Amino acid sequence: MTLYRRHIVVAINPHAAFGKNQAFGDRVVTVLREAGYDVTALREKDYDDLVHVTKRAIAGLPTAGERAPNPANALVVVGGDGMVSLGVNLIAQTSIPLAIVPSGTGNDVARGLGIPVGDLEASLRHLLASLMAPARAIDLGRITCGEKTTFFASILSAGFDATVNERANQMTWPRGKSRYTLALLLELVGLQPVKYSLVVDGVASTVSANLISVANNTSMGGGMLVAPDASLTDGLLDVFVLQPVSWLRFLRLFPRVFAGTHVSEPEVRFTRGKRIRLEALGIVTYADGERVGPLPVEVEVVPGAALILY
Numbered sequence: 599m600t601l602y603r604r605h606i607v608v609a610i611n612p613h614a615a616f617g618k619n620q621a622f623g624d625r626v627v628t629v630l631r632e633a634g635y636d637v638t639a640l641r642e643k644d645y646d647d648l649v650h651v652t653k654r655a656i657a658g659l660p661t662a663g664e665r666a667p668n669p670a671n672a673l674v675v676v677g678g679d680g681m682v683s684l685g686v687n688l689i690a691q692t693s694i695p696l697a698i699v700p701s702g703t704g705n706d707v708a709r710g711l712g713i714p715v716g717d718l719e720a721s722l723r724h725l726l727a728s729l730m731a732p733a734r735a736i737d738l739g740r741i742t743c744g745e746k747t748t749f750f751a752s753i754l755s756a757g758f759d760a761t762v763n764e765r766a767n768q769m770t771w772p773r774g775k776s777r778y779t780l781a782l783l784l785e786l787v788g789l790q791p792v793k794y795s796l797v798v799d800g801v802a803s804t805v806s807a808n809l810i811s812v813a814n815n816t817s818m819g820g821g822m823l824v825a826p827d828a829s830l831t832d833g834l835l836d837v838f839v840l841q842p843v844s845w846l847r848f849l850r851l852f853p854r855v856f857a858g859t860h861v862s863e864p865e866v867r868f869t870r871g872k873r874i875r876l877e878a879l880g881i882v883t884y885a886d887g888e889r890v891g892p893l894p895v896e897v898e899v900v901p902g903a904a905l906i907l908y
């Protein structure tokens with residue numbers, strides 16, 4: 599069998615899913631080496647260092663622990679959506695394809711692409727098959743926030759879920775998943791609608807909302823179908839708005855959002871567009887679960903910006 603993608607860079611987040619899947623990285627590397635690939639395996643003490651060494655390894659430059667055989671023929675990320683974010687930001691608008699071995703908490707990009715989630719051996723079989731097949735192009739969203747430009751694959755949040763993330767990130771206690779649960783409860787108690795200025799393809803409006811997201815993919819938070827009709831390949835972004843509701847109604851709507859059956863609820867609005875501008879006071883946005891920065895943001899779809907092996 600000819601391996602036409604010979605050199606594979608594997609970037610691993612051992613802390614994905616609160617460290618539950620630490621063994622995944624080694625297993626991915628072993629399986630790829632056994633299949634005959636040249637593997638550069640990368641793990642770093644933090645995300646920024648991993649970005650730095652992965653960038654070098656893809657270009658064929660030496661990294662501290664590993665030799666650099668030559669430029670990469672593919673990048674594999676082992677982690678959750680935060681690692682997909684790392685991957686797409688490194689390979690966007692290049693000819694290097696990205697593969698994903700989901701080992702995170704949400705893994706929503708993998709879900710959207712149909713990559714097996716929650717079954718390592720199935721995702722490894724999927725990886726080996728996809729490395730032998732042509733890469734497929736998906737759209738990315740390009741965010742401009744102040745001076746910073748970043749890409750995202752899945753969903754940009756600027757509502758209640760973003761404020762929960764921001765609160766959890768500022769807390770030092772408790773550790774692990776319960777920090778998010780506590781942050782969610784605290785935010786829920788103070789649930790207030792936020793007034794946004796929204797521009798979709800040049801059409802401006804003012805909306806009050808509890809939830810507002812710009813979606814390239816269907817789900818967030820581990821399969822919560824916020825934008826069930828979004829497509830990674832339609833050249834469009836779906837804007838989801840949940841207009842102000844009481845916290846009781848919010849809790850009642852929650853399971854419906856999970857199942858994607860909220861779309862017909864009277865407080866729910868969807869719009870589609872290629873270029874979205876969002877502005878509000880005091881809101882910090884998150885995309886693919888990673889912090890972007892305070893509003894305003896400008897989001898533009900870049901059709902076919904990432905080559906993915908799936």
Ligand SMILES: Nc1ncnc2c1ncn2[C@@H]1O[C@H](COP(=O)(O)OP(=O)(O)OP(=O)(O)O)[C@@H](O)[C@H]1O
Nearest residue numbers: 611614615642643644677678679680702703704705
């Ligand atoms: N050594 C490290 N390498 C990479 N990322 C790290 C590391 N240590 C901590 N992180 C953090 O892990 C987060 C990304 O985690 P990742 O998305 O892979 O898993 P997850 O959050 O469990 O899954 P999901 O995003 O799908 O819910 C980043 O925010 C990053 O800051």
